[in-house]
Amino acid sequence: MTAITGDHPAERPTGTNGRRRRPTGVPGLRILTGGAARLWLVALLVGCWEIIARTKQDAYFPPPSTIVRVFHELWFSGPATHLFLTDKALDDFQPSFVNLFCGWALAAVVGLALGILLGRSSVAREILDPVLQFGRAVPPPTLIPFFIVVFDFGAQMQISTIAFGVIWPVLLNTADGVRTVEKLQLETAEVFGITGAARLFRITLPAAAPKIFAGLRVSLGFALILMVISELIGSTTGIGAHLISSQQGMELPEMWAGIVLLGILGCLFNAVFALVERRFLSWHSRARGLDS
């Protein structure tokens, strides 16, 4: 079994020179300022698109300004008391988010529990490995027809699709992280009588945390993808359903607005996850930053 370690910030030294003891400033702010420096290319591309779209007047490619206007009208022109969210925003976002986070959380809990079991027991690993390899290899969307049969259309089907699809990175990374805890750390725990639950929560899980977080992060990305796919196929609510209905109504700017929205959500989830990860794994990145 291989784990996804991936190129994520927790594995890079914090600070610009990697030798700093503490990251300076608010991490979120640094992400924003760092992002701004790289945004010029995005701005350039959007500018080009705007000019070309306006000259060509192609219905399939509305200019970004139109997309932004529609984007705003559709979801963010509501009253201030609702944080400017429109009723449509609540209707679209709520089912999507509920499905996304329920599916992801379910996968995280089950994946973590099974991963701990697999990491601890070589017998369980040998017995279950072929099953896991197969399960991981099945492309998650292919399970949608099955879940439609079992649960019919609706939230249950979508949550199941997401949970089944995104459990693998969490499960495999947890198993790998738990299996590869330093022997000396476990022996130290044994010497000082830290066993059972105390060992699990104070030694094994913190030691495996960098790999577990890497798995959770990959899973969150998959979860967004599966959320949209499950809504495209079998739903009348949610952001995916909005995409399909605007496509069927040939409302191209509305459809594009949905695509942009999903892109923004992907970035947002990733950024929030990075903040949480920094909070929990600061020891890891800082220790590595000093060691290297």
Add this chain to the structure above:
Amino acid sequence: MLEVANLSHAYGDAPPVLSSIDLEVRPGELVSIVGPSGCGKSTLLRCIAGLQAPTAGQVRLDGKPVDRVPDNLAVVFQDYSRSLFPWMSVRDNVALPLRRRRKNRAQRQENAMKALESVGLPDAAAKYPWQLSGGMQQRVAIARALAYGPEFMIMDEPFGSVDAQTREDLEDLLLRVRGNSGMTILLVTHDIDESVYVGDRVVVLSKGPARVRADLWVGLPTARDQITTRELPEFVHLRAEVGRLVRGREAADEPKS
């Protein structure tokens, strides 16, 4: 305190690492075990600590057979950077073993601070282990063992990864700690000078498989000093004797005690 009788160990079908080791450590003694690198010193310690079951023979601590790690025993490992937990502050690392002593959080923190003071590191409590130098990290590991309050402490080449000056400081720290606590200590080292300087007795192991080649009484005064002790004729004589035994130049029929 500790009795090792006829202890042998082999990993799988490989030739034995330990062969019929007999060893006794009396309460309050500090016994150094010295031997050539790779002679199986660490395996011996692991068997004594109950981290590993020997293929033959027996280890008894206070008359009870050791089949898992006894709760009045602490181990200080050579590799402090792996043995200290990087996700815990220094204070939490030191306080961790006190959970087994059924103390509440405030008591654990207080005991941890006392232990850190006794190794001269009260200011490092809120730091993380990886923010400290190697010598300081090993002090933390010693503080953790002290906080645990064992009667018997095993040290596996504890000063093998630090520079010479730090090493001397840590040796003196060990002697001081031992004077204050009266703990029984078994220290494994490959450093001949160190084995004589800190020990009440030096047990010399031979290589492949490890046997007890000699068990020497160190007749030096209890109060030791890095400069003056090391220039005593007895010290010079003893370290030469141990050195010859370790290098195997002396006949293998050296008397066992």
